[in-house]
Amino acid sequence: GNSVTQMEGPVTLSEEAFLTINCTYTATGYPSLFWYVQYPGEGLQLLLKATKADDKGSNKGFEATYRKETTSFHLEKGSVQVSDSAVYFCALNRPDRGEYGNKLVFGAGTILRVKS
Amino acid sequence: DVKVTQSSRYLVKRTGEKVFLECVQDMDHENMFWYRQDPGLGLRLIYFSYDVKMKEKGDIPEGYSVSREKKERFSLILESASTNQTSMYLCASRFGQSYEQYFGPGTRLTVT
Numbered sequence A: 001g002n003s004v005t006q007m008e009g010p011v012t013l014s015e016e017a018f019l020t021i022n023c024t025y026t027a028t029g030y031p032s033l034f035w036y037v038q039y040p041g042e043g044l045q046l047l048l049k050a051t052k053a054d055d056k057g058s059n060k061g062f063e064a065t066y067r068k069e070t071t072s073f074h075l076e077k078g079s080v081q082v083s084d085s086a087v088y089f090c091a092l093n094r095p096d097r098g099e100y101g102n103k104l105v106f107g108a109g110t111i112l113r114v115k116s
Numbered sequence B: 001d002v003k004v005t006q007s008s009r010y011l012v013k014r015t016g017e018k019v020f021l022e023c024v025q026d027m028d029h030e031n032m033f034w035y036r037q038d039p040g041l042g043l044r045l046i047y048f049s050y051d052v053k054m055k056e057k058g059d060i061p062e063g064y065s066v067s068r069e070k071k072e073r074f075s076l077i078l079e080s081a082s083t084n085q086t087s088m089y090l091c092a093s094r095f096g097q098s099y100e101q102y103f104g105p106g107t108r109l110t111v112t
Helices: none
Strands: A004-005 A009-013 A018-020 A023-026 A033-038 A044-050 A056-059 A062-067 A073-077 A086-093 A103-107 A110-115 B004-006 B010-013 B019-025 B033-040 B042-051 B055-059 B064-070 B075-076 B086-092 B107-110
Touching: A004 A103, A009 A018, A018 A110, A023 A033, A023 A086, A023 B004, A033 A056, A033 A062, A044 A062, A073 B033, A103 B042, B004 B086, B019 B033, B019 B086, B019 B107, B033 B064, B033 B075, B042 B064, B042 B075, B055 B064, B075 B086
Parallel strands: A009 A110, B010 B107
Antiparallel strands: A004 A023, A018 A073, A033 A044, A033 A086, A044 A056, A056 A062, A062 A073, A086 A103, A086 A110, B004 B019, B019 B075, B033 B042, B033 B086, B042 B055, B064 B075, B086 B107
């Protein structure tokens, strides 16, 4: 079936540290991959996406590369800020669900805490 | 900007009560979704709707029903609330077959 596995958190970093949050997936077909972010007290919002192998999604200093050979989509940022503290969800769309496809499968989420 | 609003941020109900969670979106999106979010489990799809009066079960529909009488509004109904339905409930909407879903702020439901 389709599933997403994320590294367990919480991840605690100091400001300006390098961030990696690992994400691997299992899917039939060729899914699109996403990172969503949930700031405290808010709903999820799309952070970045990649729709085919070797695509790199980027936004707000975050980036992730769609690696088909390792079935991975790791999230990275070179220098985190306190304002990046949030829960990060890796997700894929399910390409095998016919006419009403594009439903998302989410990972468990990774809590990121950035200290000043 | 797309706005998805949910009727309550926090809700406390008793076991056996009928519970209504309301979601409204203002961008004329065809598709709307209800998820529950639990620690360690991420988001799981309860139901979705692709048009007025149309619905389809998600991964965990048991104990829930939905109603979509108007395009902008999608309601989640717990017919008889149970303690294992204590959770964060998130509504989302999406335009057509685009990739991005827009989420509301969530309703934290506690069933005692």
